[in-house]
Amino acid sequence: MRVGKDLYINYDCTITYKDGKHRNLSLASVKVTKEEYRAVVAGAAEGKSLEETEGIVDVLSRMKENAAYIDKWTNLNGSYRKAPLKTPRAIEKMEVSLTDEEVRKIRRMPDPLATFDRPEEHMTIYRNDGSSVTIDYEFGTVRISDTRKKRSFVTLDAEQFLSCFVHW
Numbered sequence: 001m002r003v004g005k006d007l008y009i010n011y012d013c014t015i016t017y018k019d020g021k022h023r024n025l026s027l028a029s030v031k032v033t034k035e036e037y038r039a040v041v042a043g044a045a046e047g048k049s050l051e052e053t054e055g056i057v058d059v060l061s062r063m064k065e066n067a068a069y070i071d072k073w074t075n076l077n078g079s080y081r082k083a084p085l086k087t088p089r090a091i092e093k094m095e096v097s098l099t100d101e102e103v104r105k106i107r108r109m110p111d112p113l114a115t116f117d118r119p120e121e122h123m124t125i126y127r128n129d130g131s132s133v134t135i136d137y138e139f140g141t142v143r144i145s146d147t148r149k150k151r152s153f154v155t156l157d158a159e160q161f162l163s164c165f166v167h168w
Contacts, residue, residue: 007037007139009059010099011050013067018090025070027099030062037139038116040098044106045113050096063096105140105157115140115158 008029015023032040036059043053050060068091072084098106106112121137131147142161145153 007032010102011096014095016093018092025067030066041112064094
């Protein structure tokens with residue numbers, strides 16, 4: 001998934017604590033490089049888990065660090081804390097995986113790695129009042145932002161975007 005000029009991967013994490021309790025963190029995200037994103041997409045397209053995917057050791061490390069950070073700022077029931085835990089919970093194991101939505105998006109593509117060979121596309125449509133809508137495409141994802149709505153945008157995969165206009 002792309003946000004601005006940065007690439008982020010959404011993932012879920014299951015934490016097992018040393019006392020035997022389990023916890024699921026959903027929709028965490030981590031910033032990645034284009035090469036790391038390509039490796040994750042290639043692994044998901046082949047049906048591999050993140051742990052089995054080669055070349056993303058740093059990504060997995062950042063995902064687990066991020067999950068541990070989130071864990072110390074949230075209670076076990078999912079509510080947020082005003083201050084972090086003074087002593088982090090004893091974590092025995094963390095399992096990270098792509099969100100189901102990310103996996104479905106990658107598997108729907110006929111050739112997911114071909115999206116990396118396509119050039120970026122940028123288009124700005126100006127209104128009479130001086131405001132504009134910007135449409136950006138990169139890696140099979142379309143991002144639409146409106147200058148009337150600061151700091152808000154819509155992200156769609158290319159097929160979803162095109163289906164809004166092409167009804168063959």
